[in-house]
Amino acid sequence: MKSIYQIAAALLLLSLKSYAQTTIPIETANYALVLQTDKNNYLSMVHFGKKLSQTADYKDIAGSFKFPDDNSGIYNNAYTPAGTWNLSEPAIQVTHADGNPSLDLKYLSHQTVKPDANTTLTTVQVQDPVYKLTVTLFYKTWNQENVIEQWVEITNQEKGPVVLQKYASANLFLSNKDFYLTSFQGEYLKEMQPQEEKLTQGIRTLDSKLGTRAMLLGTPNFMVSFGQPAQETNGMVLLGQLAWSGNYKLDFEVDSYKNLRLIAGINPYASAYTLAAGKTFKTPSLLYTLSDNGTGQASRQLQRWARKYRVLDGEGDRLTLLNNWEATYFDFDEPKLSGLFTDAKNLGVDMFLLDDGWFGNKYPRNNDKAGLGDWQENVKKLPHGLGYLVKEAKTAGVKFGIWIEPEMVNPKSELYEKHPDWVIRQPERPEKYYRNQLVLDLANPQVQDFVFGIVDGLFTKNPELAFIKWDCNAVIYNAYSAWLNKNKLPQSHLYVEYVNGLYSVLQRIRAKYPKVPMMLCSGGGGRGDYELLKYFTEFWPSDDTEPIERIFLQWNYSYFFPSITTDCHVTDWGKQPIKFRVDVASMGKLGFDIVVGHLTPNDLAFCQQALKNYTGFKDVVWHGxxxxxxxxxxxxxxxxxxxxxxxxxxxxxxxxxxxxxxxxxxxxxxxxxxxxxxxxxxxxxxxxxxxxxxxxxxxxxxxxxxxxxxxxxxxxxxxxxxxxxxxxxxx
The missing domain is CATH 2.60.40.1180 (Golgi alpha-mannosidase II)
Structure with a gap:
């Protein structure tokens, strides 16, 4: 039998162990994010800034700040829960299987592994001490690029389902004084307009509820500068993006001590998610980079990371092209297209891209009011099919690409007539159209198969097809899924499962066709995000191709994206001469959307020489x-x-x-x-x-x-x- 002294010693050792402070530095080459537990085993974020030379010094940071938190809970919690001691904006809010709406999260464990010399993955587990709900915080770092990717996995080990009311991807705490937020707002043809403001006490929210085309009115990109407005070559600045292709929510909260709390994730609007027992929910990633040498260094870090680690074939090549849209719109046939193939070769581009209007028979695609969803060649326009065009283009000396919009449907289509249950639409409400179309329900596995089949069918029938332009022009109105209803799943899953369904389709496409370049288009910049860019080689920044406007647009996109990802086309928009238009478009992935036959001899000669010059310097633009x-x-x-x-x-x-x-x-x-x-x-x-x-x-x-x-x-x-x-x- 143990003596009373042995028992006391054991209790003391247990007490010391339970109060032992755990410090978790998450470092890149120049910067550090530091997590630390307190005496109650709550996990806080105590540092976000320059890396310290001595790792042991991190443990003393928290004691240098005097921010009493009795009035609202712990301001700097690493992942703030709702319903118990905390009164600040939460990162996570749940309802347990027994109906209890409270959550408390305490540190459980952590580990750090190095998949390679440049990458580190730190995982931290926090858990409710009463309920069997575990949250795992993931921090993936790229050392030389000073980039951090952060996401969360929520695991339900309770006996019944847990409802996730809010489930952010990240909860950052910045203790520097005075913050300036630059967000990028806009509208169609005026995307990516910067708006800088000094953050004051309270919450500034950036969000989208559009379902698709999340970047139409705003973007999930942001810039936060510390102590002064953002500067190109000096000052501390944070550049970030929520890598999610649907509804997002970014909360920037300045607390009563003038600290900044950043909570980023899927927009919880109409999106409560029921997590079944034994299941895990993974959030999208928040990507960010920190620089103490202004926005220039920050964007170069992010661009370099994107090329090397995220964008499909980011260190590879791209195809210059001639698009037929401005030349023909919907009005074309095989002879007219064959003539454009010759124009493309004469101009000096690599490829001809056939845009909208090539499909639909019962409801021919002669305008944007019909045919979308019926992906068979229009026999009047293309009696010999796409295969004939691919061969004709090859004979002319150029490759052939095609436009599709596989997530959408016109009500005037055979697909809509056969499968109205595949369409996102409220059964009790009048249909509301955006650009004469509706969105297909990608939460439905049958619809996922259909969309995959569109791409698979094109490549199976035309193995030499060189390029796909994937468009997305509608937002989600009257959000309702017949498939979710049939399977007795909550309608609040639709916004999340739509995006996950899209990712599932793209994963299947890339598993079978890993190398074919694809452009991500969305009526103007609607989908430039780093989750979709895992599957696409490039994206379309805006339908606004007026060259002076493009100078500003491309300037703003460059904070977050490398030039190799931005499609820049020469069109007839604007009053500037052809030289000006070509020069502006040469700062990205160059393309043409003009009537080559209308060019003067000097204009044509200039374009031909400019394309030869571009071949000589494009590698510097794309990879430098x-x-x-x-x-x-x-x-x-x-x-x-x-x-x-x-x-x-x-x-x-x-x-x-x-x-x-x-x-x-x-x-x-x-x-x-x-x-x-x-x-x-x-x-x-x-x-x-x-x-x-x-x-x-x-x-x-x-x-x-x-x-x-x-x-x-x-x-x-x-x-x-x-x-x-x-x-x-x-x-």
Whole structure:
């Protein structure tokens, strides 16, 4: 029998163990997020910022702050629950199987593994001490890129179902004083418009309830700068995105001590999720990067990470193309298309893309009011089928791609007549259309099979098909799923299961067709997110292709996306000459949507030479580091440069975007960045219009130090509104 002293010693040891502080540093090369338990075993976030040189120092951070929390619970909880001691905005809110709406989460365990030299995965388990509900917090880091991916898995080990009322992906706590939020709002043809504001006490929410096309009115991208408005080259800044293709909610809450709490996840609006016993719910990821050298460094980190680890074939190649939409709209036939194949070859692009209007027979797709959902070639327009077009294009010397919109249906279609139960629609309400169409119910496995079959059928019949443009033009009205109702599942699952169903289809497509490039289109920027970009090589930023507007759009997208992902087409929009339009589109993945036969001889000659030049520098634009040199929001000119990894080459684009400047718009030189100071660079102006000469001294050599500290004047003015300079290491 143990003595009373042995029992006392054991109790003391147990007490010390239970009060032992656990510190969990989650580090990248330069920054750290630090979690720590308190004496009650609650898990808090105590640091988010610069990495400390001594790991042992992290344990002392929390004691340096004096934020009493008796009035509202623990402000800096790592994953704030609802219904017990906490009165702040929760990250998670549940109703247990017995109807109890409270949740308490205490630290249980953690582990850290390194899948490879650059990647670390830290998992932290917290658990309700009364109910068998476990939450696992995941933190995946990429060391050199300073990128963190964060998500949550909620496991129900109770005897009955638990209803998840709210289930955020991440709950961050930032103790720096004064925060400035830049969000990107807009509307159709005015996407990605930046709006910066100083956050004040209370909650600022960014959200979407559109179901699909989440980025039509706003985006799940955000920028938070610390202590000052966002700057390109200095200051601490956080860039982030919720990687989710449906309804999102981002809450930025400044608490009573002026700290910032960021809670990001699926929008809980109409989306309470019933989690059956023994099941686990996985949230989407919050992706973010931190920089103490401004937005430039942050975006380069995110772009580099995306190319290497997230975007499909992000370090690979892309196809330049000619699209027929502006040339023909819905009015085409085989001879007309064959002529366009010849135009594509003559222009010098890699591929011809056939857009909307090629399908439907009972209800031919001659406008956007019919045929969507009936994916058979229209026999009047294409009597010999797509296979004939693929062969004709190959004979002409170009590849062939096709447009589809497989998630949607026109009420005037055979698909709608046969399967009204496949359509998202309230049975007791009048149908409400967006662009004359409705959304198919991808929560339904039969619909998933149908959508997969569309793509599979195209490739099976036409194995040389080179490209797919995947469109999505409708939002979800009258949200209701006949399939969920039939299977006695809550209608509140629809918004979540629609997106999961879409991902399931794309996973099947990529398992069978891993390499075929696909463009993610959505009537203008509606789906540029890093979950979908696992399956797509690129996305369409906006239907607004007016080149001056595109300068601003592409500038804003570049904070979050590498140039290789952004489709930039030359069209007839705008009053600028063809040179200006081509130069602007050359800052991404170049394409054309023009009537080649309408070009003047000089315009055609310019486009042909510009495409040859593009072939020479596209690798730097797609895979190099981007530097935003002169902001169009602060100057009459915009200037952007791309620098190769080895610092041996660069390309610099400069544009005059206002006609109010009568004299030279670049009175002063523009300083470059990212070059190697001791290297010498030969500078040459390219993309010159036929019959014109550069005003710059051709082949002049400068040191990298000179170009970065003094700069170069591209001599942009009203007669030279667009200038492209190529820098090459001088031997």
């Amino acid at each position: 580091d981007q530097y935003r040199l002169a902001s169009p929001y602060e100057n009459p000119v915009a200037s952007v440069a791309y620098v190769s990894d080895d610092k041996n080459s660069a390309i610099m684009f400069t544009y005059l975007h206002t006609n109010r400047v009568m004299q030279s718009a670049t009175e002063r030189p523009i300083k470059l960045a990212g070059l190697e100071a001791n290297k010498r660079y030969s500078v040459k102006e390219i993309n010159l219009y036929p019959g014109t000469k550069s005003t710059l001294e051709e082949g002049k050599v400068y040191s990298g130090s000179f170009l970065m500290n003094v700069g170069i004047n591209p001599d942009v003015n009203s007669r030279r509104a667009s200038v492209v300079l190529q820098l090459t290491k001088a031997e």
